Amino acid sequence: MTPGADGQSPRRRGRPSRTARTDGPDARTRILEAARTEFAERGYDKTSVRGIARAADVDAALVHHYFGTKDEVFAAAIEVSFEPALVVPAILGGSSEDVGERLARYFIGVWENPASRAPLLAILRSALTHEAAAKVLRGFVLRRLLERIAEGLDVPDPTFRAELAASHMIGIAILRYVIRAEPLASADPEKIIAMVAPTLQRYLSDR
Amino acid sequence: MTPGADGQSPRRRGRPSRTARTDGPDARTRILEAARTEFAERGYDKTSVRGIARAADVDAALVHHYFGTKDEVFAAAIEVSFEPALVVPAILGGSSEDVGERLARYFIGVWENPASRAPLLAILRSALTHEAAAKVLRGFVLRRLLERIAEGLDVPDPTFRAELAASHMIGIAILRYVIRAEPLASADPEKIIAMVAPTLQRYLSDR
Known part of the structure; x- marks a missing residue:
């Protein structure tokens, strides 16, 4: 799935947005899918937790909550x-x-x-x-x-x-x-x- | 056989420099060693025939003469x-x-x-x-x-x-x-x- 292609909520950088989709049964899955796509398209060094969060339409803190560091997201992906x-x-x-x-x-x-x-x-x-x-x-x-x-x-x-x-x-x-x-x-x-x-x-x- | 390796028909690109070490029994070997090092240290896309020639202390025309294009130097390396x-x-x-x-x-x-x-x-x-x-x-x-x-x-x-x-x-x-x-x-x-x-x-x- 193209990052943000569902067009449901605006992407925000910086402080946690109330409009971002937050925790839920499929947030973890969505983060993993976004991580796979980001690592595949950008390569390891150009992928960031922030970028994955943006693509998954969640707050970066949620990515850290589920997976920890970038390396741990990579391992999970x-x-x-x-x-x-x-x-x-x-x-x-x-x-x-x-x-x-x-x-x-x-x-x-x-x-x-x-x-x-x-x-x-x-x-x-x-x-x-x-x-x-x-x-x-x-x-x-x-x-x-x-x-x-x-x-x-x-x-x-x-x-x-x-x-x-x-x-x-x-x-x-x-x-x-x-x-x-x-x-x-x-x-x-x-x-x-x-x-x-x-x-x-x-x-x-x-x- | 590597294009141009028989040494029968020199390819000329630009005019050969008189100051660089020119043809000789070990020029071909020196070019190959330089090519291996350049490709190893810089990777494929950042390596140039000109850079290989510089590292081998020969004119770029001699690299073209022995091996042809960058891809052909790569294959020989x-x-x-x-x-x-x-x-x-x-x-x-x-x-x-x-x-x-x-x-x-x-x-x-x-x-x-x-x-x-x-x-x-x-x-x-x-x-x-x-x-x-x-x-x-x-x-x-x-x-x-x-x-x-x-x-x-x-x-x-x-x-x-x-x-x-x-x-x-x-x-x-x-x-x-x-x-x-x-x-x-x-x-x-x-x-x-x-x-x-x-x-x-x-x-x-x-x-």
Whole structure:
């Protein structure tokens, strides 16, 4: 959604406005959506809590209340793309023989969807060019996503293995969606999943 | 072959300066070193042929003579990091049962060496943020490195498979050297090679 495109209330800078939409069941969601859009369109360093608040049509204090600092909003914006709390149990919960395929299918699905791809690319770009963003991704990747996956694995060095799996998915995203190297860029997602699933399977289950 | 690298037909843009060090056995090498440093330190868009010439202490016309446009200097600067003409035969020339390990060892070796890592990181950053750089990498990755590897493979979809292998190496480089996600960032290179070699082996030999 375009920032402020709903046209419901004027944007104010400076002191909290009484006209800004305040707390409510969807204020948190609106802030996260605005954060994803702002980080995707402006990059990490040009995005501010104030700008996110403006785009979400809330007061900046509410952004701080829900998320804290800019880095914490950034981490939450990454998390909303991956939904680890929902996804990790779904990936690890089924038969251990198909965990590689489920992980490959999940990652390719996230990247194939333009709505989640744009913010993820922005995050990756930011992390490659700004240490602050790299630090957030390092913390997020480790603590939230990979370690949750690693906890459910019955292999030696589970975090190391989860990182190798993640590295492959990140590299595919870069070659396919950013550099657009053919034939990978135009390959059927199912063909990629079929080739990559056994790799992830070996990393995550040693089989 | 790099345009103009045969040295047969000089391109002239502006008149060569008499004060700059001119052509010689090491002028080409000096230009490439300067280009790697300039692209690494300034990024793709802030690097100019004129700046590279200044850093190499040659006239800009000589840079054009050897390499052509800025994009062609960029491609040559990537190539000098990978040395595909030397490396591809060495990787593909030995026993086909160890091709995965040789490729893993070669890539990790290139990235472990700070002298080649810095320009490669700069290239990756540039390609993620500038379409012009992505286009060069796309052309280089495809035409020079991956297709040379693919030509030597006896598998279906060799370029697709070579790209999957490359994507894994790129992703490992990003997680290990840029984001520095632990434990991958501190892992012994031999441990990474041991885990990744069977993946590359399957992609490149179907075994």
